[in-house]
Amino acid sequence: xxxxxxxxxxxxxxxxxxxxxxxxxxxxxxxxxxxxxxxxxxxxxxxxxxxxxxxxxxxxxxxxxxxxxxxxxxxxxxxxxxxxxxxxxxxxxxxxxxxxxxxxxxxxxxxxxxxxxxxxxxxxxxxxxxxxxxxxxxxxxxxxxxxxxxxxxxxxxxxxxxxxxxxxxxxxxxxxxxxxxxxxxxxxxxxxxxxxxxxxxxxxxxxxxxxxxxxxxxxxxxxxxxxxxxxxxxxxxxxxxxxxxxxxxx
Numbered sequence: 001x002x003x004x005x006x007x008x009x010x011x012x013x014x015x016x017x018x019x020x021x022x023x024x025x026x027x028x029x030x031x032x033x034x035x036x037x038x039x040x041x042x043x044x045x046x047x048x049x050x051x052x053x054x055x056x057x058x059x060x061x062x063x064x065x066x067x068x069x070x071x072x073x074x075x076x077x078x079x080x081x082x083x084x085x086x087x088x089x090x091x092x093x094x095x096x097x098x099x100x101x102x103x104x105x106x107x108x109x110x111x112x113x114x115x116x117x118x119x120x121x122x123x124x125x126x127x128x129x130x131x132x133x134x135x136x137x138x139x140x141x142x143x144x145x146x147x148x149x150x151x152x153x154x155x156x157x158x159x160x161x162x163x164x165x166x167x168x169x170x171x172x173x174x175x176x177x178x179x180x181x182x183x184x185x186x187x188x189x190x191x192x193x194x195x196x197x198x199x200x201x202x203x204x205x206x207x208x209x210x211x212x213x214x215x216x217x218x219x220x221x222x223x224x225x226x227x228x229x230x231x232x233x234x235x236x237x238x239x240x241x242x243x244x245x246x247x248x249x250x
Contacts, residue, residue, distance in 0.1 A: 039078065039244055050108075053098060053231065054080055054245040065095040065232065066127055072235045078243055082119065085237040095132055095232050097125060103228040104250040107182045110243050115174050116146045117238035120161060123182055124229035128222055132232040135222045137163065139182050139191055141240065143174055154215075158191055158198040162215045163208075166191060166198035177243075185250050 039056035053061060056078040064070040072093040074081050085093070102124075113119060118141070125136035138161035144151070154162050158169030158180075171193065172178050181192035191199035201208060203224055217223040233242060 039246075041246065045246070049248045050246045051248070052246050053107075054243070056243065059096075061099050062096050063099055065097055065132055068092075068094040070094050070096070073233075079241040080233065080243065080245065082233070082235050082238070082240045084114065084239040093235050093237065095122070095235050097132065097230040097232040099230075101228050101230050102184075102247065102249065104185045105183075106248045106250060107184075107231060107245075108180070108247075109245040110177050110179050111141055112172075112175060112177050112241050113141055113143055114239035116143050116148055117174075117240055118142045118147055118236040119238060119240040120234040120236070121180075121182065122232035122234060123184055124224075124226045125232040126222070126226050126229050129220075132230070133161070133223075133234075134217075134220050135224075135226055136229055136232060137161070137189065137224055138234070139180065140166075141180075141234075144171065146174065158193040160189070160191065160199050160201065162217065163211050164199045164201050166193070168196055169193045169198040170196070183250075 039052050039054060041050055041052060055061075057075060059073070059075060062080075064073075069092045072083050072085075073096045074083065080096070107121070107123065109121065111119075120133075120138040120140050120142075122132045122136040122138045125132035129135055140155060140157055140159045140161045142151070142155070142157050144156050152162075153159070153165035153167070156166065156169065157171045158166035160166075179194055181190075183190040183192070187203040187205070189199070189201050189203060190197055208224070212218060212223065231247070
């Protein structure tokens, strides 16, 4: 038995010392970037007369308020995105607005706001004044609890800014998407948030005039007077996202 032991050990030793075969290397997988997200209308929406204002991939149909140089708005992941303000950056910021003007319409859009963020959607806005809110009423979009400033009920999400509060408004948590609608038909205006009507008023009514006289707009003769204007999305130096922006003319 002994004479067979040594050769067997040598075979085991030689085998153990042989280099291990390395696994074949394959080329790294190529990751294709996602295609731009395009907004689409359903057949039902088309039949009802809806039209996309934002295609989800470009700024076609949009321009900046007073055609100011602008670096605050961009298209990202199918959204109209307002970048947060950067320290020491050149001030190239302004609202973004539709090229076309609208008189009587139903506007639908989805939005989400950043923590402490502030924005808004201004309707029937003109360019007669230094800011669009001097002409058009504003559907308020804001972080109700985190915004670093004192807010009245007329300055919370869904309100007609500084004119009508929205006590039934229930925005989703910050960072989650909300759905909103604005209906403007003659002097009649409605604000909707997540399926609930939260504001309703009549332009030029006695109540509206009284509210205006007690608001920030008391000295703004052009506020709420235009019967036709642009749809304006407000740059308030905070990050906000809008998508699925569509309009139906009434």
